[in-house]
Amino acid sequence: DAGVTQSPTHLIKTRGQQVTLRCSPKSGHDTVSWYQQALGQGPQFIFQYYEEEERQRGNFPDRFSGHQFPNYSSELNVNALLLGDSALYLCASTEFPGGAEDTQYFGPGTRLTVL
């Protein structure tokens, strides 16, 4: 049973470009969350998708957008990249709504470097 997978592993972009990151949730999971982790910091919640709709959003600008597909996989898009967008981007999946005994599973992340 595959866990959460993310692609690509690493990515280098220049300022002003756009990037798309991809996530496939763990089998049986229907909810995907995205987190940004800057160097030396804990992960920060970006947004969460369920039933192809954004259901929660953290304090991130509109340059960050997402999408969820019918097979529950998800994409994170970032437009007009800034140097400060350099970070590890993590995807987590779970089953909605679940309970306290369920947990969120994280993928290995995509390391984005903006030059």
Place this chain on the structure above:
Amino acid sequence: DAKTTQPTSMDCAEGRAANLPCNHSTISGNEYVYWYRQIHSQGPQYIIHGLKNNETNEMASLIITEDRKSSTLILPHATLRDTAVYYCIVRVSYNTDKLIFGTGTRLQVFP
């Protein structure tokens, strides 16, 4: 902002118990305490969670004080592979609620 406070770093000798403290003085009655860890450049990994009773699984034990304002994660026999950043998180009971991470405790296990 994170609702927990943890020491920035700790050291532990291999084979000894690692005791990682966490303060969560503003925890609400319906909030659980969760622990995750993150080994260098990997995604966070769930360890354990609890509401008010002590919990134990194959990875660790969780001790929550009676007033629920603090807790301790115990790794009974730390190994070098336990070197990681450990995050203590409080959240409501439904698992789709977002996780609010602090900066965690960097545990270094040495030979």
